[in-house]
Amino acid sequence: MENTKKEEIERWYDDHSDAILKFILMLVKDYQQAEDLTHETFVKAYLSYDSFQKNSSQKTWLFRIAHNVTMDYFRKQKPLSL
Template identity: 55%
Template sequence: MLSDKEKKDKVEEWYSQHSDDIFKYIGLMLNDYHKAEDLTQETFVKSFIYFEQFQYNSSVKTWLFMIARNTTIDYLRKNKKYKIIAALLSKNLESDVINTAEEIIELKEDVSYLYTSIKNLKPAYREVIILRKIKGFSTKETSEILGWTESKVKSTLFRSIKKLEQELNKGGYVYEQKFS
């Protein structure tokens, strides 16, 4: 059993390594980056409080994301806000060279439309897209974070991608790249 100082040092190390990802994840879930700061802090306070419960059956990052998810859901429930808003699925800007202001505007319009389409998805679909496609968690890690089976993650992701493509197509937008 670690002393409080050792636990504090370990949690500070985790904070240094993972706070940016946790903050972005919560911010995407809430679409409120000011509140995301508070909930990120709360996530790490809870990691200190429940430190002994971490069994190293999963990665520290996965465990922290589970805490962040539960903290965010608790916040939404307490505030009667059941809107879980996903993030922008960004295009790979490293491989696309943007030469003109017009191309930049077109990209912003595409991202804006994608964001609007994601907002129209039901919460479970948004959440699985955030974790798998935006945050890059594996199916196993996503299942641990959401408390689902791996097969439920896979099937929900499949349905969410199809639904997102339908949403995109409603406005005449055809996304060339498949998400799966």
């Protein structure tokens, strides 16, 4: 099972990493940071693979993870001033 999961994530990476990188780059406007967040997206996808219910396409699921990873990044950058 573990090997299959790894192969699947690698295939998803090959198929979708460029689009996810462009999406994140559009948001953060920093290529190096976008690369890091893209990597983090696929690490989270790997760790959360068992929770993927296949109700949507893997691309939709990966973009949701990418969006959440990027929003987390922004939250950490600008602490709220009270």
